[in-house]
Each structure stands twice: as structure tokens, then as C-alpha cells.
Amino acid sequence: MKSLRHAVAVVLPLLLAIGAAAAVTVLATARRVVTPSSRRNDTRIIAVDTGAQTIELDRTLDTELPGRYGLFTTGTYDYVKLGAVLGASAHTVRRKLLTQIAPGSRIDRDAAFSGWYYVSPQELHLPWEDVLIGTPAGPCPAWFFPASVSGAAPADIWVIQVHGRGTTRAECLRAVPVFHRLGLPTLVVSYRNDGEAPPSRGGSYALGASEWHDVDAAIGHALRHGAQRVILMGWSMGGAIVLQAAVSSAHRGRIASLILDSPVVDWRTVLRFQAREGGLREPLPALAMGALENSFTARLSGAEHAIAFDRLDMVSRASELETPILLLHSDDDGFVPSDASHALAAARPDLVTMPTFTGARHTKLWNYDQSSWTSAIVDWLTARALVSESH
Known part of the structure; x- marks a missing residue:
């Protein structure tokens, strides 16, 4: 109980000082760090040519990579394998399909690009x-x-x-x-x-x-x-x-x-980088990691225990x-x-x-x-x- 009172005495004034909106952002950021995530659609399918067995995707830093990859999809297929890049424009990339797609198949536009390649x-x-x-x-x-x-x-x-x-x-x-x-x-x-x-x-x-x-x-x-x-x-x-x-x-x-x-x-290096990429500026990333290091605010953030970033x-x-x-x-x-x-x-x-x-x-x-x-x-x-x- 004494440690809880100490945590409240230390952390709550800090959260109040940075403002309610910022405090919510800090705790939400901390929660994202420790919450198991599901696969996120990050790729849009433009077209599938079942005759040529090719697929056209939005061009991103991932979809333009040479090599063999996978694509999590919905519809007729849960997952298809992708081969070489056959062509690209400023906004799209065309790749060889390594999974045979039957004519008339339904493949939804939203997909997730993957390096897994094998799924079983x-x-x-x-x-x-x-x-x-x-x-x-x-x-x-x-x-x-x-x-x-x-x-x-x-x-x-x-x-x-x-x-x-x-x-x-x-x-x-x-x-x-x-x-x-x-x-x-x-x-x-x-x-x-x-x-x-x-x-x-x-x-x-x-x-x-x-x-x-x-x-x-x-x-x-x-x-x-x-x-x-x-x-x-x-x-x-x-x-x-x-x-x-x-x-x-x-x-x-x-x-x-x-x-x-x-x-x-x-982890500090990774989380600072990802925060910057997501448009979150200091001191909010540092405060989110600080929240996870404190047992009281860690629980508010969804963590089971405080996370000792020094040990990681x-x-x-x-x-x-x-x-x-x-x-x-x-x-x-x-x-x-x-x-x-x-x-x-x-x-x-x-x-x-x-x-x-x-x-x-x-x-x-x-x-x-x-x-x-x-x-x-x-x-x-x-x-x-x-x-x-x-x-």
C-alpha cells in the first residue's frame, strides 16, 4: 500500500502537469506497446490478371522489393505467394504470382504484405x-x-x-x-x-x-x-x-x-524511432516508456508488471x-x-x-x-x- 501511495504521489502530478489530453496520449501509446497486435492491412491490390498470373499492387517500400514474398488476402484465398517484380510505375508495382489464381476468384482489395512466404x-x-x-x-x-x-x-x-x-x-x-x-x-x-x-x-x-x-x-x-x-x-x-x-x-x-x-x-531505441515515424514527438515517447516503468501507470497502460527497460x-x-x-x-x-x-x-x-x-x-x-x-x-x-x- 505504501508503494502504491508513492506511485500515485509521483506519477499523478506528472500526468496532470502535461495535461489531460497528453496524459491520455501517453497511456494510449504505452498500451499499444504491450498489447498483442493482429495483422494490419498495409497493401492495396489494384488488379489480378489470372491469364498472365500477375498481380498489381500499390507501390510501397515493401511491395517494390525484389525477391519472394507473401500476401495475406481475403476472399477465395487467404494467402498468396509473390515472385519477381515485372514492372513498376510511380504508384504501382506488378509482380509475378507464384500461387495459381483460378479465373473467377474473388480477392478483396485490402491485403497485408508479408515476408513469411511459408505459412504451414x-x-x-x-x-x-x-x-x-x-x-x-x-x-x-x-x-x-x-x-x-x-x-x-x-x-x-x-x-x-x-x-x-x-x-x-x-x-x-x-x-x-x-x-x-x-x-x-x-x-x-x-x-x-x-x-x-x-x-x-x-x-x-x-x-x-x-x-x-x-x-x-x-x-x-x-x-x-x-x-x-x-x-x-x-x-x-x-x-x-x-x-x-x-x-x-x-x-x-x-x-x-x-x-x-x-x-x-x-527497446528504447526502437520505440523512439517508431514514435517519430508515427508523428509522436518528445517528451511523449519518453513519458510513455516512463509510464511502463512505473508499476501503477504500467497497470493503467495494460501491462501486468512494470517493464524495466534498463534490463532489456x-x-x-x-x-x-x-x-x-x-x-x-x-x-x-x-x-x-x-x-x-x-x-x-x-x-x-x-x-x-x-x-x-x-x-x-x-x-x-x-x-x-x-x-x-x-x-x-x-x-x-x-x-x-x-x-x-x-x-
Whole structure:
């Protein structure tokens, strides 16, 4: 009760001082940070040519990217795959369809552009099975892809992949064939509040501060089923979760390495950037983060607990890291800026390898340049003797 009175005494005058409208904006901004998000339509379909099997889209920084992508749609198809850019004007882009669209199909105009490409494990044409991992949040579903060597004993190094914010396990499927060819079993996991795993009591994100416990449980699962060491791979917010596991897990001695794709290394850097992109100016972003750091206003914002941004800042905690890290991040990410990734690489050059990528946007390195992305992973794992050169 004393701590609550103290919080009220400290925070309420601040909110009153900045004005009622600003206070509402601050709390609403904080709420958006911790509220699990659903997929947002960000692309408009102009036309579909079922004869030529092409699709015309509004031109954006994402839809004009070269490579293979996906498009979440409604109507006859839930999801279609997109190939090469065939032409572009000032406002539109025409791409090859890799999903055969039948004449007469209905495809609604509003869609969501995606780097997932694969949406189900069946599409990989690899052996796999559904598993449940017991975690503090409850049983979390995962996909397990065994090693490629038929009939061989279980490989002693497993890969555990962790998806990002507002997505599901399917985000990780792009990487599975790479690890499969290397002979590494892969566990693709879910975590609390991601829409597949059980929700926590309050149903809000902790930005990695709580979710890492579910990844820790996945490490324990792997160790009980034949793994001796694990490679953790995190995508976007999954990178933040993996980094927290790397410094907090009871199994940290069994973590052989980290692979981070477009990771959140420091949330303050990310949230300031996203606030600027959304037209929100200081001091409102700083006040929103301050609201989440205080237990009273954090609850007003929908968070279950106060969020300690200092503990989520892995640049300032770089000295605590012990495992080699491959950091893959496009310098024009557009959603999670690469600044903190570069800062981590500069702070721990003994551990961090960060090849240069540009032009790929957020979590679309595989889509944009699959060859370079794959080579970066294979060469790095081989150099550290985590896989054999014969692969």
C-alpha cells in the first residue's frame, strides 16, 4: 500500500502537469506497446490478371522489393505467394504470382504484405511433428523438425527458433530448410500471448522480460530429448527474447550460439524511432516508456508488471553475454532500426559477427537475398565448428 501511495504521489502530478489530453496520449501509446497486435492491412491490390498470373499492387517500400514474398488476402484465398517484380510505375508495382489464381476468384482489395512466404510446415516437404512444451504459462505448441540424416541418432545440437511481435511460428519456417540441410534438428516455438500459446493472466507483452521463461522451457525440452547444446535464433522481438534467455537462463551454459534476424536489442531505441515515424514527438515517447516503468501507470497502460527497460537494453548489458552471436540486420530496416545492433557489435566485437545488409527492410533478408542470408548462416556456423564442413 505504501508503494502504491508513492506511485500515485509521483506519477499523478506528472500526468496532470502535461495535461489531460497528453496524459491520455501517453497511456494510449504505452498500451499499444504491450498489447498483442493482429495483422494490419498495409497493401492495396489494384488488379489480378489470372491469364498472365500477375498481380498489381500499390507501390510501397515493401511491395517494390525484389525477391519472394507473401500476401495475406481475403476472399477465395487467404494467402498468396509473390515472385519477381515485372514492372513498376510511380504508384504501382506488378509482380509475378507464384500461387495459381483460378479465373473467377474473388480477392478483396485490402491485403497485408508479408515476408513469411511459408505459412504451414507442410509446405517445406520435410518430416515434422507437433509437440507441446510445458512452460510457466502452460503448454505451448511447437513444431519439431528432426535432423536430415535418416535413422541416425539424434543430433546433439538443436536449433530453437523464436518468432517476433504480432506474428506466429510461421515466420520462422524460412530458416528451417537451411538448418535441416546442415543436419540440425529444429524446434519452432510459441510463447505466451502470441495467439497460439496460452495467454498470461493479463494477456500483455512484457517485451521479452517474461517471454524468455517460455524459451527457457523449450531449451529444457530439447535437453531432455537428446540435445547437448542449443542454438537460439530470434526474429525481431524474438531477438529480444533470445537475448534475455542468453543472460538469464538456468541453461545458459548449454547455449552454443545466437542467431538474430532484425532483432530488438534495445527497446528504447526502437520505440523512439517508431514514435517519430508515427508523428509522436518528445517528451511523449519518453513519458510513455516512463509510464511502463512505473508499476501503477504500467497497470493503467495494460501491462501486468512494470517493464524495466534498463534490463532489456542489451547494449548496456553487453558484458553479460557469453555466446557467439550472428547478427543479421538490414541498415534500412524501416521498423526496428539497426542502430542498437551496430552498438552491440561495437561493444562486443569478440562475440558479435554482423555482415552488412542493405535494402531488405524488416525481417525480409531471406526474401530479398536468400543466397547471401543463407551463406552468412552456413559459413558462420561452419567457422565455429557447430556444423561439419561436409555440409
